[in-house]
Amino acid sequence: MRVLHKPTAKVMIVVALGAALIIGALWWWQARAQAARLVQVEVAAINDTTRLLAVNGKIAPLNAVAIRASVTGTVLQVMAKEGDGVARGAVLATLDPGLQIANVVQAQTALAQGHIRAAQAAENYARDAKLRQITPPTALETSRQAAASAAQDVLRLDALLAQATIQLGRFTLKAPMRGTVISAAVDMGQLVDPSSPLFTLADVSALVVEASVDETYASQIKPGQTAMLQLIGTRDVLAGKVAFVAPRVDGATGGLAIKLALDAPVHAAVGLTVTANILVDQRPALTVPRSALQEGGVFLLQNGTAHWTGVTTIEWPADRLIVTKGIAAGDVVIVTAEGITQGQRATAATGAN
Numbered sequence: 390m391r392v393l394h395k396p397t398a399k400v401m402i403v404v405a406l407g408a409a410l411i412i413g414a415l416w417w418w419q420a421r422a423q424a425a426r427l428v429q430v431e432v433a434a435i436n437d438t439t440r441l442l443a444v445n446g447k448i449a450p451l452n453a454v455a456i457r458a459s460v461t462g463t464v465l466q467v468m469a470k471e472g473d474g475v476a477r478g479a480v481l482a483t484l485d486p487g488l489q490i491a492n493v494v495q496a497q498t499a500l501a502q503g504h505i506r507a508a509q510a511a512e513n514y515a516r517d518a519k520l521r522q523i524t525p526p527t528a529l530e531t532s533r534q535a536a537a538s539a540a541q542d543v544l545r546l547d548a549l550l551a552q553a554t555i556q557l558g559r560f561t562l563k564a565p566m567r568g569t570v571i572s573a574a575v576d577m578g579q580l581v582d583p584s585s586p587l588f589t590l591a592d593v594s595a596l597v598v599e600a601s602v603d604e605t606y607a608s609q610i611k612p613g614q615t616a617m618l619q620l621i622g623t624r625d626v627l628a629g630k631v632a633f634v635a636p637r638v639d640g641a642t643g644g645l646a647i648k649l650a651l652d653a654p655v656h657a658a659v660g661l662t663v664t665a666n667i668l669v670d671q672r673p674a675l676t677v678p679r680s681a682l683q684e685g686g687v688f689l690l691q692n693g694t695a696h697w698t699g700v701t702t703i704e705w706p707a708d709r710l711i712v713t714k715g716i717a718a719g720d721v722v723i724v725t726a727e728g729i730t731q732g733q734r735a736t737a738a739t740g741a742n
Contacts, residue, residue, distance in 0.1 A: 425734040429724040430690050431678075433716050438674040440705055441666045442610070446600030446649065448620075448661040450591035454566065458484060459559035461582040464575055469564075469588065471573050479564045481588055482575055486560040493557050496550040503539070503546040510539035568592045571659050596655060597632060598663045601644035605704065609669050610634055616649050621662040628652040631667060675716070676709040677702075681724050687716065688723040688735075695723060695733045 462484030469481040514536035517524045524532075572589040581587060598618060602610050614631040632650035639646065649665055677700070681687045686699040700715030716722065721737070723729060 425693060425736040426729070427738045428690065428695075428726075428729070428735045430721050430737045431724055433675055433677065433712075433718055433720045433722050435673050435675050435718050438670075438672060438676055438711060439668065440670040440703075440707070440711070442602065442606055442669050442706070444600045444602060444647075444665050444667065446598040446663045446665060448596055448657045448659055448663060449599040449648075450568075450571070450593055450659060451595040451597050451650075452566070452568075453571070453589060453591035454568075455586035456481065456562060456565070456588040456590060457583050457586050458562060458581045459583060460484065460489075460556070461580070462486075462560060464577050464579045464581060467573070467575055467577055469570050469573065471570055473570045475564045475568065475570060475590070477564055477567045481562045481564055481570075483562070484560040484581070486557055489553070489557045489560060493550070493553045496546070496553040500543070500546040500550050503543045507536070507539035507543045510536040562587065564590055566590065566592070591659065593659065594654070596651065596657060596659075598629070598649040598651070598665060600647050600649065600663075600665065601639075601642065602647055604638045604643045604645060606669075606706075607638055607645040610645065610647060610667065615668040616665050617668075618649060618651065618663050618665045620655075620657055621664070627655065629665070674711045675718060676711050677716075677722055678724050679708055679710055681722050681726050682710070683726045683729070688726045688729050689716065690721040690723055690735055690737060693734055693736060695729045695731065695735045697731050 464482055465485045466483045467481075468483075469475055469479070475481065510532075514532040517529050517532040521529065568590045569592075570588055571591045571593070573587070574585070575581065575587040610631060612631050612634055616629040616631060618627045618629050619625070620627070629649050629651045631647060633648035635646040638644065649663075649667075677687060682700075682702070683697070686697050688695040688697050690696075698715055701713045702710040703713065704710070723735065729735065
């Protein structure tokens with residue numbers, strides 16, 4: 390026969406204590422889960438806002454020309470080197486013109502002979518015309534045609550001589566403008582052809598900065614925008630502006646070519662690196678830190694709770710972004726928004742803006 394024992398008072402106390410501990414633990418975990426998270430916040434406000442785009446560029450001449458040989462030939466003389474200042478029409482180099490000189494002499498000889506033939510034919514026709522009464526009409530016509538053909542042949546030979554002379558001139562490379570030789574890739578005895586530039590001539594009195602803008606911001610760069618420029622190795626900040634914006638983006642690099650003009654002339658080496666800040670926009674605007682953005686929106690602190698709201702911003706390479714839609718001045722924005730969830734309890738940390 391099984392005997393049932395009633396629990397003693399001691400056992401009842403232990404059970405009660407255990408239940409109390411369990412309830413206490415559950416309450417502690419629930420309280421911990423519901424504890425408000427400390428967050429950094431700021432009150433949205435409209436302030437004067439400036440958008441600057443930083444780019445790196447190189448000093449380049451405003452006007453430059455690559456000079457190539459017009460014919461294939463061997464370099465006979467080089468009269469200019471890098472750094473030389475040259476006048477318009479100055480001879481930079483000559484190619485061996487031996488064969489072309491022979492062509493010119495041959496054309497001159499042919500023309501001289503043509504003149505002789507034309508003179509004889511004209512003389513024959515004049516004689517036959519003078520003796521028209523006794524010269525058969527067919528003979529007179531033949532004489533006339535011969536004189537006309539000889540005169541026409543002189544014109545043809547004269548044109549051939551002109552072409553040969555022009556071609557001879559192409560064996561001499563001349564400066565098409567006044568400027569400075571900034572590159573010379575030619576040596577005596579070198580065989581050259583029209584495919585490669587031999588000299589680059591530039592007007593270094595007018596310099597610009599050539600740079601490239603990422604296509605993300607290409608649509609916001611316009612001629613006339615102010616720029617602040619600094620030549621590498623210097624401390625002076627030079628004033629300038631956007632002088633040229635390419636009409637298309639380079640498909641290979643994704644960059645938009647631009648040129649920045651300096652307000653005052655500057656003496657600098659071509660190719661020198663320049664850092665520039667382009668003033669794209671300056672106006673009163675509402676901004677938020679980039680760290681506040683979460684999936685296209687921000688969390689606002691309202692009555693101790695985080696509430697997500699979508700915003701529209703102007704994408705820009707900066708720590709703060711302009712907000713054009715979604716929040717208003719006076720809203721309390723949670724700056725440290727990573728890990729925050731919709732409806733989570735939150736409280737502004739002491740000292741938060």
